Amino acid sequence: MTRTNRNVYSPPFVAFILVLLLWCSGAHAEEIIVSAAASLGNAMQAVGDQFQTDHSDTRVIFNFAASGALLQQIAHGAPVDVFASANQAFMDRAAKQNLIRAQTRCNFARNTLVLAVPAGSATGIQDLGDLVSAPQLRISIGDPATVPAGRYARQALQRIDLWGILRDRLILATSVRQVLDYLRRDEIDAGLVYNTDVRIAGEAVRSIKTVATDDPIVYCIAVTAASNRPAGGQQFIDYLLSDTGSAVLATFGFERP
DSSP: OOOOOOOOOOHHHHHHHHHHHHHHSSOOTTEEEEEEEGGGHHHHHHHHHHHHHHOTTOEEEEEEEOHHHHHHHHHTTOOOSEEEESSHHHHHHHHHTTOBOGGGOEEEEEEOEEEEEETTOOSOOOSGGGGGSOTTOOEEEEOTTTOHHHHHHHHHHHHTTOHHHHGGGEEEESSHHHHHHHHHTTOSSEEEEEHHHHHHHGGGEEEEEEEOOSSOEEEEEEEBTTOSOHHHHHHHHHHHHSHHHHHHHHHTTOBOO
16 A cells, blocks of 8 residues: 655745745845735835835845735744734734834824725625625625734624624635635625725726725734844835835825824
8 A cells, every 4th residue: 555645734834935935045135025915015016116226235025915824924934024914913913922023013004995896797786785685696805814804894794783694605815815806807796805906906896885994904014023134124114104105105095094
């Protein structure tokens, strides 16, 4: 009998290995790694490009994923210099686990949650209450366990007593960008995403209504405790907070906190 050994790796571990390989290939002292919430992808990349133009001796490497997944990567030893979270809760956890330099923590952007549908939708959805009217509706949010947008979505549904009704019908995504991809491909009838996500989707997705949440959607950032380049990490944060960085974020729909 032949035995087959199978190694199963968790997503955080796999992501950690990918970041580690990227860091090891050609790394040098002026290289900083920024792990940022998925919803920041386009905007943060644009800030990074501008930062590198103004600081030609520094290279910024980005790692985008759900904030909860990023926190797990950092906790498992991923070589990260800066952590940017889409909510305060995961940054609070990072602080509690001594994974960040508390004095570097600050807020840098604000967002809003919206109910969105594919551009060609004919379902007639106008509000969250419409989601319960037809059991066949496909509805997606980020997984509240790891995705801040999913946590905000849960808050929004709990506010109007719909969470218990819809919970078992929801398609839970690994990031808010996955929900956006479902909407783009017309694979769901409705999703709860950020206003900034709808903006980058162009004509493929329509925002129906801004959704109220208990907690304000404020992004925070900090230099990690294990960073070997804390000065470079702080330099990037300072740039993000500057008028130049804020102006770049604003072009993608992010407001000042």
